[in-house]
Amino acid sequence: MNTRRIRLAASVKGLGYHASGWMISGVPPLADFGLYRRMAEIAERGLFDMLFIPDRLAAAMYDVPRGALGRASTVTDLEPLTVLAALSPLTHSIGLAATMSTTFQEPYTIARFFASLDHVSGGRAAWNVVTSTLKEEARNHGMETMPPKAVRYARAEEAVDVVTGLWDSWDADAFVRDTRTGRYFDPAKVRRLEHHGPHFRVDGPLNVPRTPTGRPVVVQAGASPAGRELAGRTAEIVYTVQNDLSEAQTYYADVKERAVAHGRDPAGLLVLPGILPVLGETRAAARDRLHRLQEQIxxxxxxxxxxxxxxxxxxxxxxxxxxxxxxxxxxxxxxxxxxxxxxxxxxxxxxxxxxxxIANGHLEAVGTATDVADVMEEWFTQGAADGFNVMSALAPHDLEGFVRLVVPELQRRGLFRSRYESTTLRGNLGLERH
Structure with a gap:
């Protein structure tokens, strides 16, 4: 029997993905920890696989065109790993994913942060690998300009290898704690990495024990050939920007083929296009709501x-x-x-x-709960997606509506779980332990 099910991540970006959402009645005044907690509670009630927090390392102080500065609520946000660590004891099964850039962070630091989050959360951490793009981010990290894309991706390729190598420093049974012999750990079950590459020198081992499922989950988003190649070789979840079924199918087949070319099982790479649902009791009501949201930008x-x-x-x-x-x-x-x-x-x-x-180029699904589920089912069954990264125009309103209306419809069709299979992210996603 085919037990393949749709995978869902909730993408949490401040007050939502609407550029002027803070001006709309009912939207919280501030993207504080209380809002993140609320979004996590809603997503876990909806049995989502993962809560995902994107990130950038610069305040959005843009004044192009002149007069734009001061109008956006996205100028500040909270640091994602801190938020997820605080959410971990308040949740029980949902995965906790954050962005961290290989352009500005050292792989040892990345490995340590996410291994620690994986321990704190009981095996629910995921690292979203990014190379960053904004010159403002570069200038906040001692650089005059952003390194060329080829350099950033070469660094990312090496960084992922170093991070995963560090996560493998310790065997699961390395800590023998033998009071008779006085040996706390077995030196034969720990490895130095001794990595000397073009971008990094990292001796290791990592000073964090092996995590509950071996490694945190690796997430990546990339549309360019370099990004697809990195995803095919290293990623377990791929976020993608697609709004056309045919193009999504082409992307899906391409990254799966790249995974196979690297000797991987394509089922171990889950493709999750972004989707922004706009719901209404009728199709006309949903279209009217989308129009109003657009007019309010x-x-x-x-x-x-x-x-x-x-x-x-x-x-x-x-x-x-x-x-x-x-x-x-x-x-x-x-x-x-x-x-x-x-x-x-x-x-x-x-x-x-x-x-x-609003949707930032991602798929907009506009209509009733049935209509949105139809779109998701088509993409899922026609080789365009293994699941979706669900984006909310307005937080927490739109995630609440999706969980209340669309999730039951997906469950009725046998496309989505009715309970969590595991308390770990790998267990819920059906990914192998390491």
């Missing part, structure tokens, strides 16, 4: 959102077409996605920021 913030990848378009007619723009190798995947979307749908500048400023 501050134009200055919408233009600031586009400026990250397309440059300042504020001098152009908002209701005119997207101009012809040269390709930029520094940020190819998101830039190309947005330009392709704009040209295929004949979108104006205003329509493009309204389309992307």
């Amino acid at each position: 501050d134009p200055q913030l919408g233009l600031a959102h586009l400026a990250l990848f397309l440059g300042d378009l504020s001098e152009l007619d908002l209701d005119g077409p997207i101009p012809d723009l040269d390709d930029d190798p520094a940020v190819p995947s998101r830039r190309r996605l947005w330009l392709q979307m704009a040209h295929e749908r004949n979108l104006t500048i205003r329509q493009l920021y309204q389309t992307t400023a």
Whole structure:
């Protein structure tokens, strides 16, 4: 019998993914720990596999176009690992995933942080590997500019190998604690890494014991060939930005094939496209809600959102077409996605920021609970996804609605669990122990 089930992560980004959400009635005034706790409680009640907190290492002090500065609630946030460590005793089965950049952190530090979280949470930690992109992040870490993409990915490749090698420092039975002989651990069951590579020198061993399931889960997101190759070789969960079924199927097949080429079982790499559900009692009500959410985006913030990848378009007619723009190798995947979307749908500048400023280019599923479940089932059964990274336009309202309405519909169809299978993240995801 086929027991494959949809995997769900809840992506928690401050007050939600709506650029101007803080201005909407009912949204909490601040993304404090209480909001993260509420989101974790909702997600665990909905039997989600994982709570995921994205991160960046710079305050969003953008004033492009001029006048945008001071309008966004995303200028500050809490450090994800601290939040997840605090959430671990308040939750029991849901996985706890955080972003940490290989461009700015040393692999020994990464290994130690996530191994510790895995112990604190009883085997529920996951590391989202990123290389970072923003020059502001670089300048907060002693760099004049961001290293070239090829350099960042080469460093990431090596960092993942070092981190996983450090997690394997100790055998599970290394700590013999033999009071008769006075031996606390068996030296034969611990290994120095002795890694000397182009980017890192790390002797090891890690000064954290082997974690409850051997290693934290490795998560990665990458659309470029380098990102896909890193995912195929190292990742156990892949986040992806897709809004077209055919393109999602192509991406899904590609990363699975890359995993096989590296001698891996493709079932051990779970592809989770981002999805932003917009629910209503009827399809018309859902479409109306989406329209209202789009209309509530501050134009200055919408233009600031586009400026990250397309440059300042504020001098152009908002209701005119997207101009012809040269390709930029520094940020190819998101830039190309947005330009392709704009040209295929004949979108104006205003329509493009309204389309992307909430879901950020991810799949929008708009309709009743049945409609949203239909979309998820199609992607899941047609080779486009193993599950979804569920994004909330407004927190905690939209996650609450998804758990109350969509989760029962997925369960009714036999596509989603009715209880947790395990108290560890690997156990719930069906991933092997290490």
